[in-house]
Amino acid sequence: MEWKRRDRTVWTLEDLIERNTGMRAEDFLNPKKEPFVPGLADAAELAARCIWNEMPIKIVGDYDADGICGTAILRMVIEEASGIRPEVRIPKRFSEGYGLSMNIIDETDEGLLIAVDNGITAIEQIREAKRKGIKVIIIDHHLPVKAGVLPDADVIVDPHAKEGAEFKGYCGAALAYRFAKELLPDSRRLTEMLVLAS
Numbered sequence: 001m002e003w004k005r006r007d008r009t010v011w012t013l014e015d016l017i018e019r020n021t022g023m024r025a026e027d028f029l030n031p032k033k034e035p036f037v038p039g040l041a042d043a044a045e046l047a048a049r050c051i052w053n054e055m056p057i058k059i060v061g062d063y064d065a066d067g068i069c070g071t072a073i074l075r076m077v078i079e080e081a082s083g084i085r086p087e088v089r090i091p092k093r094f095s096e097g098y099g100l101s102m103n104i105i106d107e108t109d110e111g112l113l114i115a116v117d118n119g120i121t122a123i124e125q126i127r128e129a130k131r132k133g134i135k136v137i138i139i140d141h142h143l144p145v146k147a148g149v150l151p152d153a154d155v156i157v158d159p160h161a162k163e164g165a166e167f168k169g170y171c172g173a174a175l176a177y178r179f180a181k182e183l184l185p186d187s188r189r190l191t192e193m194l195v196l197a198s
Helices: 013-021 025-029 040-052 065-082 102-107 123-131 172-183 190-197
Strands: 057-060 087-089 112-116 135-139 155-157
Touching: 013 025, 040 057, 040 065, 040 112, 040 135, 040 155, 040 172, 057 065, 065 112, 065 172, 065 190, 102 123, 112 172, 123 135, 135 172, 155 172, 172 190
Parallel strands: 057 087, 057 112, 112 135, 135 155
Antiparallel strands: none
16 A cells, blocks of 8 residues: 655555654564653652542543543543542633633632643643642643743643653643553553553
């Protein structure tokens, strides 16, 4: 089978993988280790601490495919880790718009807020959340507003925002899955979560 691209012809699936990822197809398809993502271990550690302290947890996702799947992954892993069902908030697309709005911050009084597939551009909203004493984790794959301009979250997991990421092609759901594996590496539900991350 032959795929055509604007700049050259791609003859095989291996060519397509190498062209799009910059990795050898063999390494991409059979990784020896998962690529390093800055902030991942810190995010899992903070979430575990909040669960241990029985803090309320709110997950704010996006209304698109990887945002909803990422939200579902986070809900599954938080439920399994804590035994409680976290609050889930997906903004209404037409009346509230994309991402972490000030309305959502106004609704949240305490605990841990995890933004998935959004949050990297929510500078003012996260400043207000921190003013209220809320812990904030951002799990996002979008670009910051401007290079070096990041929200004041407790932890940011975004390969485009932090130096040292070994792979930048994640979607929000895939980053949520990596977080789930970091938080509960022996989870019995990782296979279900992987389906949502694919």
